[in-house]
Amino acid sequence: MTLAATHRMAMGMDRPDTLARLAATIAARRHADPASSWVAKLHARGVPVIARKLGEEAVETVVAALSGSREDLVGEAADTIFHLMVLLDAKGVDFAEVLAELDRRDGVSGIAEKASRSE
Numbered sequence: 001m002t003l004a005a006t007h008r009m010a011m012g013m014d015r016p017d018t019l020a021r022l023a024a025t026i027a028a029r030r031h032a033d034p035a036s037s038w039v040a041k042l043h044a045r046g047v048p049v050i051a052r053k054l055g056e057e058a059v060e061t062v063v064a065a066l067s068g069s070r071e072d073l074v075g076e077a078a079d080t081i082f083h084l085m086v087l088l089d090a091k092g093v094d095f096a097e098v099l100a101e102l103d104r105r106d107g108v109s110g111i112a113e114k115a116s117r118s119e
């Protein structure tokens, strides 16, 4: 594998459609049978349960980062992103809006942005 290809893979740039595909799957599964769909089961339980689940997955990600294996961290990070996307869908927020916000921030240093808020 070339260095450029390795870099693309490391940055996830070889999978530009992953999040868009997952967002579409989550939207499509929202009203599926809760007995066979985790997305539908979460949706049926409501936003507070989904939000709590996201919080649990975020904490599990922190624990994996501090004391778990690399594999644990990858798995918990995936769980966190997935449950964040289920929560956004349940709140009617298009994941593209989050991506657009990240694009808007591109090139704006977090240090400079924080300093501009304290002036």
Ligand SMILES: N=c1c2ncn([C@@H]3O[C@H](COP(=O)(O)OP(=O)(O)OP(=O)(O)O)[C@@H](O)[C@H]3O)c2ncn1[C@@H]1O[C@H](COP(=O)(O)O)[C@@H](O)[C@H]1O
Binding pocket: 022, 025, 026, 029, 036, 037, 038, 039, 040, 078, 079, 082
């Ligand atoms: N990416 C995911 C995904 N990631 C995690 N999960 C589920 O999220 C649940 C997490 O619950 P728990 O934390 O209780 O499970 P756990 O982490 O194994 O248990 P603990 O270790 O916390 O005790 C598990 O049932 C996982 O299978 C997911 N379920 C679905 N998807 C995607 O959503 C699509 C639709 O799924 P369904 O709606 O289930 O058809 C799938 O095709 C996938 O693309």
